[in-house]
Amino acid sequence: MDGQIKxxxxxxxxxxxxxxxxxxxxxxxxxxxQAAIYPAKYLLDAEAKDxxxxxxxxxxxxxxxxxxxxxxxxxxxxSLKATAETVRAVEVAxxxxxxxxxxxxxxxxxxxxxxxxxVVYSNGDAPIxxxxxxxxxxxxxxxxxxxxxxxxxxxxxxxxxxKLDDLxxxxxxxxxxxxxxxxxxxxxxxxxxVLGAGPLYGTAYSMANCHLxxxxxxxxxxxxxxxYFHGPFETTDKDLPMILLMSTGATRYLDERVLAFLKTYAGxxxxxxxxxxxxxxxxxxxxxxxxxxxxxxxxxxxxATMAERRGHSMDERRYMWKVDY
Amino acid sequence: MDGQIKxxxxxxxxxxxxxxxxxxxxxxxxxxxQAAIYPAKYLLDAEAKDxxxxxxxxxxxxxxxxxxxxxxxxxxxxSLKATAETVRAVEVAxxxxxxxxxxxxxxxxxxxxxxxxxVVYSNGDAPIxxxxxxxxxxxxxxxxxxxxxxxxxxxxxxxxxxKLDDLxxxxxxxxxxxxxxxxxxxxxxxxxxVLGAGPLYGTAYSMANCHLxxxxxxxxxxxxxxxYFHGPFETTDKDLPMILLMSTGATRYLDERVLAFLKTYAGxxxxxxxxxxxxxxxxxxxxxxxxxxxxxxxxxxxxATMAERRGHSMDERRYMWKVDY
Numbered sequence: 001m002d003g004q005i006k007x008x009x010x011x012x013x014x015x016x017x018x019x020x021x022x023x024x025x026x027x028x029x030x031x032x033x034q035a036a037i038y039p040a041k042y043l044l045d046a047e048a049k050d051x052x053x054x055x056x057x058x059x060x061x062x063x064x065x066x067x068x069x070x071x072x073x074x075x076x077x078x079s080l081k082a083t084a085e086t087v088r089a090v091e092v093a094x095x096x097x098x099x100x101x102x103x104x105x106x107x108x109x110x111x112x113x114x115x116x117x118x119v120v121y122s123n124g125d126a127p128i129x130x131x132x133x134x135x136x137x138x139x140x141x142x143x144x145x146x147x148x149x150x151x152x153x154x155x156x157x158x159x160x161x162x163k164l165d166d167l168x169x170x171x172x173x174x175x176x177x178x179x180x181x182x183x184x185x186x187x188x189x190x191x192x193x194v195l196g197a198g199p200l201y202g203t204a205y206s207m208a209n210c211h212l213x214x215x216x217x218x219x220x221x222x223x224x225x226x227x228y229f230h231g232p233f234e235t236t237d238k239d240l241p242m243i244l245l246m247s248t249g250a251t252r253y254l255d256e257r258v259l260a261f262l263k264t265y266a267g268x269x270x271x272x273x274x275x276x277x278x279x280x281x282x283x284x285x286x287x288x289x290x291x292x293x294x295x296x297x298x299x300x301x302x303x304a305t306m307a308e309r310r311g312h313s314m315d316e317r318r319y320m321w322k323v324d325y
Numbered sequence: 326m327d328g329q330i331k332x333x334x335x336x337x338x339x340x341x342x343x344x345x346x347x348x349x350x351x352x353x354x355x356x357x358x359q360a361a362i363y364p365a366k367y368l369l370d371a372e373a374k375d376x377x378x379x380x381x382x383x384x385x386x387x388x389x390x391x392x393x394x395x396x397x398x399x400x401x402x403x404s405l406k407a408t409a410e411t412v413r414a415v416e417v418a419x420x421x422x423x424x425x426x427x428x429x430x431x432x433x434x435x436x437x438x439x440x441x442x443x444v445v446y447s448n449g450d451a452p453i454x455x456x457x458x459x460x461x462x463x464x465x466x467x468x469x470x471x472x473x474x475x476x477x478x479x480x481x482x483x484x485x486x487x488k489l490d491d492l493x494x495x496x497x498x499x500x501x502x503x504x505x506x507x508x509x510x511x512x513x514x515x516x517x518x519v520l521g522a523g524p525l526y527g528t529a530y531s532m533a534n535c536h537l538x539x540x541x542x543x544x545x546x547x548x549x550x551x552x553y554f555h556g557p558f559e560t561t562d563k564d565l566p567m568i569l570l571m572s573t574g575a576t577r578y579l580d581e582r583v584l585a586f587l588k589t590y591a592g593x594x595x596x597x598x599x600x601x602x603x604x605x606x607x608x609x610x611x612x613x614x615x616x617x618x619x620x621x622x623x624x625x626x627x628x629a630t631m632a633e634r635r636g637h638s639m640d641e642r643r644y645m646w647k648v649d650y
Contacts, residue, residue, distance in 0.1 A: 031555025047392050052377030057551035064575040067372050214556035226382035229650050230356025231539035250389040261650050325554050325586050
């Protein structure tokens with residue numbers, strides 16, 4: 001698997017170099033798949049010296065493709081099966097001359113048929129997280145950094161993969177009491193604020209949009225930890241249910257500032273801390289980039305624990321795949 | 326004013342060219358100021374051929390500046406007075422060798438002291454919107470496109486500025502019945518969904534984070550129109566208050582798709598349509614980029630109409646500028 005992505009990026013590099021170099025990497029997806037590719041976009045934004053990165057909702061990309069799109073761009077689209085607008089996004093990208101990678105759940109999906117390159121990721125009820133959508137998107141990101149810019153922490157990043165699945169498993173055990181307490185205390189609440197920043201902003205997006213809104217029909221206000229103090233904090237009071245995702249790494253200060261405020265002004269908040277889960281298992285230079293690979297399964301586990309208590313299955317939908325939209 | 330920004334970008338170009346060309350433009354701000362620079366970031370994302378664009382919350386930028394930051398970058402920071410982390414962002418950018426522009430409310434602010442270049446914008450209780458933060462950030466964007474890439478619609482864009490203030494004024498009259506109805510029907514609701522996409526995504530951010538949460542202490546769930554169907558729509562029912570901002574231009578399809586769904590499955594929604602406000606006043610090639618300059622004052626006007634009815638002043642705060650945070 002490692003080998004497949006390494007070889008694929010070598011071919012991407014050949015083609016991009018022939019076109020004049022890699023100008024940018026554009027990530028395109030919807031919903032949970034967009035949250036899953038966010039960490040790779042975040043990695044390139046943070047670590048690339050000369051390669052731009054953008055992220056798009058699929059239909060925004062399809063209906064308003066950026067004028068910059070050309071043979072010097074790599075477009076990475078992600079959909080488990082074949083979300084119509086994400087398949088169209090691959091086609092729009094190909095027509096522009098861009099290099100395309102389709103990330104998808106099996107070699108037989110409509111997505112797999114569309115991309116110039118295809119990356120299949122682990123999924124389903126018992127996914128291997130170290131080979132899931134987030135982990136593979138990140139691996140593509142690290143390969144790009146390594147092959148185009150000789151990234152100094154590439155070996156440390158590759159070494160991390162062997163530890164991810166154990167970290168999710170031990171994390172579930174560590175957070176079990178928290179999940180139980182959350183389920184007991186918040187089962188009847190209709191609205192939640194979900195805060196995160198840096199490498200966990202995509203995780204906060206996933207928790208709010210996919211797990212609370214889609215799968216539990218609870219309202220969820222997503223707030224960037226750094227933006228909280230510039231508007232949203234005015235609604236905070238002792239009764240409002242709030243969930244703070246704390247990341248490791250350089251942006252942790254933003255979460256700590258929120259936590260200090262919550263301690264004084266909030267009354268019902270839960271902290272889900274990546275530092276507690278990761279300990280010092282991963283190299284400090286790259287640990288933050290893996291935060292979400294471990295934390296998305298854990299925040300989902302927390303919501304799923306509440307789902308059981310509520311008797312509202314995470315699989316229940318009223319509109320998705322059921323009505324026309 | 327036009328002349329000042331034109332001359333400023335000419336100096337930016339000289340310096341960037343000497344460093345090897347302009348690699349990227351990074352926009353940095355918090356809250357309402359971040360919403361105000363979003364349209365310029367959107368413009369560059371859509372129209373620039375070779376110049377990347379990023380947007381950051383100030384503290385995320387300060388604590389985790391991107392490795393790409395160097396003399397080939399232009400960093401545009403925006404704060405009305407001197408938000409501490411935004412002033413620090415200017416300093417971080419300067420230390421990296423990047424060219425900096427500080428956008429601020431008067432020549433005497435802490436922000437004005439920090440930037441290599443300074444742009445002062447109209448503000449206060451009766452701002453001139455065509456010279457406000459959004460309009461000036463956009464003008465910087467259009468100048469960059471013109472001077473670096475010979476943008477074909479530059480003249481049309483410049484011609485639009487003379488019409489913006491009249492469009493806001495006539496828009497307030499046109500939307501008055503809508504604002505009154507909104508105030509009457511939604512004054513007692515505690516939660517709102519705000520939907521938008523493309524050029525109005527920043528406007529939706531402003532309405533949710535600044536006007537509903539900060540200034541009215543109402544919960545507001547911000548949803549991208551294209552993402553709505555990939556999770557958040559599961560909470561929609563006949564009782565949920567929803568506000569759909571519809572933009573003109575290529576991404577309007579995303580809003581129309583939401584509207585079709587709301588007509589069937591929602592019961593209490595309000596549509597605020599830029600097409601109704603703008604008519605055909607602006608050149609079709611650039612109209613979408615000015616959507617938010619006109620629509621932010623109008624969505625604010627709608628919330629302010631509700632504020633009067635509720636007897637909750639838009640100026641009331643419980644934490645901002647009052648407690649330590």
